């Protein structure tokens with residue numbers, strides 16, 4: 126099935142593991158660093174190589190390619206990047222060609238060749254790689270040619286459609302993708318999804334029936350993530366003319382029903398929601414719509430799958446949902462952490478268990494999965510030492526103080542950096558701890574903008590609170606030519622803060638300067654967000670540079686997701702992404718972010734806390 130050639134990437138080879146009977150893992154890892162069991166070489170199709178690693182060279186239709194490139198360009202924090210220069214992240218390079226391979230049925234190939242021959246001029250002008258001149262965004266695409274294209278595609282038999290999962294011969298393909306946080310997994314799952322929907326859209330459009338049609342569902346664990354994925358996909362208007370709906374917390378049951386009613390005439394291509402919205406709300410208010418909906422779904426994405434299955438009741442709901450799916454073609458699971466445990470938990474979903482047994486479950490991982498990000502400065506602050514006298518909150522005050530002082534000195538002539546670097550995110554393990562920190566900081570920093578986000582925070586408040594962290598003004602809006610030359614260089618010299626074990630690039634004496642003296646009675650442009658694990662997953666914080674962990678998170682997985690909120694792709698990200706930052710003309714000063722973890726003697730007794738420290742010290746993988 127797969128050819129016998131290994132795809133050699135400098136000194137790394139491609140490996141697979143047998144995670145369970147017949148399920149394959151593809152990816153690039155150094156053999157010694159593998160933490161997953163049963164490592165085996167995998168046979169990889171060598172034509173999966175993407176020329177120059179450029180996104181534009183992915184083997185996908187140009188309509189989808191242009192749509193995705195424009196979405197990345199609009200969303201990424203890499204400034205002024207040309208769409209021709211956008212490179213694939215590791216997970217995009219590894220997973221997109223593999224997942225869309227499924228669309229590549231001989232019938233489709235033959236058809237596309239025919240179309241190309243017969244309509245060469247037409248296709249070259251509108252749908253080949255050379256589309257930049259007449260395609261700037263979805264909205265500018267010539268309607269007539271688009272519909273012509275889709276008409277041409279009508280009648281193409283869908284790959285392995287229809288599917289009956291109750292048959293022994295299950296034909297649903299499952300792809301579980303795992304890659305480091307902030308590495309563009311959203312694009313990695315949206316690209317094959319859109320490609321599928323565009324290639325095979327007309328079959329459904331031609332059907333006359335009276336039941337709702339929802340062609341694909343993207344399940345996410347929280348309302349914030351539902352909105353994040355929806356906002357990304359809709360950034361430039363309707364993507365490739367697809368009908369995308371979000372069923373977020375604000376969508377009432379009656380609005381949901383009326384959208385589904387409309388889908389009888391105008392099929393919904395993508396629904397983005399939490400599992401509860403469909404597997405509980407819809408099921409209870411309109412069981413018949415629920416069963417029609419599930420019956421029609423062809424493609425499903427589970428983002429942050431481990432969390433989705435952890436959440437109370439979601440697993441049963443999802444199992445019931447998939448049992449009803451008669452037309453399901455593909456499922457993509459996504460996570461920033463993949464462990465043996467996770468892979469075995471996945472099989473609690475019957476459909477995945479069945480697919481695994483039928484050799485239809487592929488796991489795709491990158492070499493940087495679970496790896497420390499070298500662009501982050503990690504500090505461990507042991508509050509049991511000296512003046513901190515076992516007070517985490519005091520340690521937090523010191524950290525904020527040192528960040529503030531450093532920024533004041535380094536960026537006083539640069540409002541852009543001042544704004545970016547003066548945002549601090551604090552993770553606490555419990556709501557009580559969040560409230561306690563809030564109270565302390567509000568006293569310590571009366572003029573700072575201190576916000577908390579906990580489970581009870583209302584949807585409106587969440588939007589308002591998160592806004593400054595999810596959006597940033599480009600440098601040009603706050604920075605002009607005159608001030609450009611006066612950016613001070615980042616001082617590389619680090620000093621210890623007296624009476625603490627905090628290392629910082631500033632020098633001050635605790636005898637003469639107290640945080641209170643500096644902060645009180647001054648208007649500070651300092652933003653602090655205090656939260657719990659509620660925001661540790663998937664949220665695409667833009668250019669966040671300071672993260673404080675009030676205590677070690679409950680396990681290493683949570684640690685990886687929390688620190689994954691800084692140094693995301695485009696915002697310096699992992700080292701191998703720097704090659705993507707040709708157009709990145711901000712400044713190297715902006716490169717690093719800092720994570721401060723406050724521990725006490727008790728915490729360091731835990732093995733995993735020691736493991737984290739070791740991983741950081743020796744630049745190894747976390748797990």
Ligand SMILES: Nc1ncnc2c1ncn2[C@@H]1O[C@H](COP(=O)(O)OP(=O)(O)OP(=O)(O)O)[C@@H](O)[C@H]1O
Pocket residue numbers: 180196197200201202203211212213214217304305306307308309310311312460461662663664665689693694695705
């Ligand atoms: N090829 C690319 N080039 C540049 N930027 C990209 C590319 N692909 C995605 N991005 C940008 O990278 C950022 C992070 O992407 P995304 O939120 O999908 O990460 P993720 O892998 O899902 O992270 P997490 O594990 O935290 O959920 C986004 O702002 C996105 O626009």
